[in-house]
Amino acid sequence: MTSYDIAVLPGDGIGVEVMNAAMEVLRALETRIGSKFTMTVHPAGAQLYSETGNALPDSTLDACRKAHAILFGAMGLPHVRGKDGTEVIPQLDIRFALDLYAGVRPIKTWQGLPVPLRDRRAAEIDLVLVRESTEGLFYARGRGTVEGSGDDSYALDTMKITHKGTARVCDFAFRLAEQRKAAGKRGHVTNVDKANVFTSMAYWRQIFEQRAKDFPSITVENAYVDAMALNLVMKPWQYDVLVTENMFGDILSDLIAALVGGMGMAPSADIGDDHAVFQPAHGTAPDIAGRGIANPSAMLLSAAMMLDWLAVRHDDPALVDGARAIEKALQTSFEKKEVLPFDFGGSSTTADIANAVLRHL
Template sequence: MSKKYQIATIEGDGIGPEVTQATMQVLDEACGKGGLHFEMLDGGANHYVKSGHVLPEDTFDACRRMDAILHGAAGMPGIVYPDGTEVGNDLHLRLRFRLDLYANVRPIKLLPGVLSPLRAFENGGIDYVIIRENTEGLYASRGAGVLLRDEFASDSLIITRKGTERVAKFAFELARKRRGAQADGKARVTVCDKANILRAYAFFRAVCDDVHRDFSDVEIDYAYADAITVHLLKRPDFYDVIVAENMFGDIISDLGAATVGGMGISPSGEIGDQHALFQGAHGSAPDIAGQNLASPVATILSAVMMLRWLGDKHGDAGITQAGDRIEAAVGKVLAEKIAVPRDLGGQASCTEMTEAVCKELAA
């Protein structure tokens, strides 16, 4: 590692503190004590109850200033705003919009030793990435929709050229870096939309076509949002990188996660030009919080994404290699059944999973 990195760390709610502490332990093992400095910060639904702020300004300032953001989970049942929307989700939504984290990156990869419900692809046949546009689409109406006399409600779908160009460019650049689709090795970006029905999605597709002109080495493909739900089950090995509008990307990324073992082992990153946030794709699971039952795997793999992002941004091969070592250690632990979390049919506690990964790193 060429430098010491400052990590803005928000444990959040429910199982958030447990999986965050577990991930910090793994990162210290892989990067060496002192390689990363974790600045512990307030935020989340429980903090909102205590202070009236889901994202305090000093937390936001630290997130903006530091090298990356590591987040556990946020949200608690019943803690909602007056309009009924969840307080916990607002934490990373505020960070997303204020730091312009426009690319939501969801790797869909079948890990060694994990049983997929798609029996035909159990030997490593699933490995693609969904890039969800993160600041526009239907979710751009958050807090701005219309509810008229309790009789009529509407939200607007927003697609801009700038927003689509940059997320499409992100997707094509990622496809260039990967090894291609599992089925044929081709670098490919699939545009997921409903261009046959709505002008907004036809525009999204047209802008992606415009961006593709600068990436002639990457194949472009198209899929309607309803059809792709079938394709992700029948031929997931065809896909390399998928780019989608905000809501469609949200839906298909959870579907993809289900095909490779579930949300408990699914990482995510929210990435902009200058800042990035990393967290497991799962929720705060308050029903098992504080019982040492949570799987830390999703957060650990999100930290792998964080290390690779830092490595790319700073030209630091050492921190990239640390991420590769963590992913390999997780794969070995699962493949050899050294420890298997409960959501994958095992009995390993959060502590046992963490210790097993750390032991592999130290070997």
């Protein structure tokens, strides 16, 4: 039996609750696919910061470096902030420390769940947003300054776009489009920028177009971020893979989650050349934490993404079987109307959804 060491960081709020569901499902998969998941829980998060002054202990980060993969719940609490007034968000520290440059946000419609768009083509939504996650405007985190005084004071945050950072995330998006095309999807990449206004974005677009030449089987287009926000609401079914800067990706990834019902169905991964973190795209939801009603679907789907990534990295097709088993079990649970999450107007608890998936594995 092949064994994989998984660093588990449940974090804050509902992160703990949805992580428990994911760990239960992964344990149930072990005998089915002949793999062993050694899941070790490590401390990190805003609550830890409020208690110790350290949101991400060195021991936790070291464990992340040594693990085969990192499974992450949710971190951050609105009332826990650093000296500069910003929230304590250790997941950003992990991205920078492990050079996790590709933020992968897949979104699809799930049969059996209602969607907010009335157009019947909404049933065809199946796209992936790839967000550059180590620079862009997020480069300014911890580097911003407030200058001057009184009425003449102002704040500065610097956006950083490098050739290396842009080229590698564009290549990631092109390779992903190739994989999707091989699976019968469109094989199309849309670059999202603001090249009509910012020099940094014009530079980004130049690099995108240069890298596109190395992927002749993939069709491409450019779009401004404001127009893309409109088109993602009006006709999201026409998109395949999007690639964009860090801040734009942060915003658009929430928008696309809304298209299929909300953050409870939005898995994600932050992937680098050597490490990867898998987590639901939602936050800690302190308003419902402890009530047992959080939708664990995004967490379960993030675990499936982890299995897919490990399968490629370690040439282990059994893990692909495990990923598809999780997805199929979740889909069956929705199609048979066995569960309906609270965020879709239902009454199914976290445990209800996890147990339904376990029954169908």
